[in-house]
Amino acid sequence: MPLVGPSLVLSAILFTIGVFGVLVRRNAIVIFMCVELMLNAVNLTFVALSQAHGLSGQVFVFFVMTVAAAEAAVGLAIILAIFRHHKSVDLQNVNLLRG
């Protein structure tokens, strides 16, 4: 089982970069791309561990990809609706629920 440990390190780094991007950026689409980055990092973990623990991990990656595709479609539709309302995708403007 070569490369399992390095793959886990790589996926930890990618996940952290994704979290950092979500916290730092204001553009809704870039935040969304960082979420996709985190999903990819988790997929890498699944694939790496599937080498040692069986193919079920790869089946889970398949499901994660399906959910990610559905999430991208719905999320981008929401971003379109936000843009139509605010004329920008800056999430600082979307504070209707703030107390």
Add this chain to the structure above:
Amino acid sequence: MMAEQLFWFFAGTAIAGALLVVILRNPIASAFSLIVTMLSLASIFFMLQAHFIGAVQILVYAGAVMVLFLFVIMLLNLGHRETDLKRAPAWFVAVILAGVLASQLVPLSGYSRERMALEYSHSASLAEPAIVFDSTMNAAGLNPVRATQERGVPGDIAMPLFQQYLVPFELTSILLLAAIVGAVVLAKPRI
């Protein structure tokens, strides 16, 4: 070793692309660097004996999802904003949170198959991972290398997908239908 050097090369491009996604101001440039990250991850998947997942990664992620992203960015004509990054306090919080997360995740990556076998088998002595994992894995036809040799590249993942995980697979189609309807309803100005 050749494979190991290739792995580190693609790991480097993946991390560089991920950093560029966060750093670059222009959303289109961010999207293209995310494509770089996804393609490097696809080649790492190939190296990890997950050929089908690697192909689907290129087709679905780098193909379909990113084209959707680029389409929306160009439709909304984004990319002229200067104030995309948050101000300094948010940066401090982000750096601290990311640091805490990384300091917890990276030690977790010190993966050892023996220790996992020990925890999995609940025995006091050191368990042999070949006995704990490989026997059940081979009996279920879930050993990735052997499955690819026996059933071919799509066949290795198809067997657990359509036998063990058939019900989740069918539920996925309901999810996709709901996502289609939801996206159309959300994106329409007037229903």
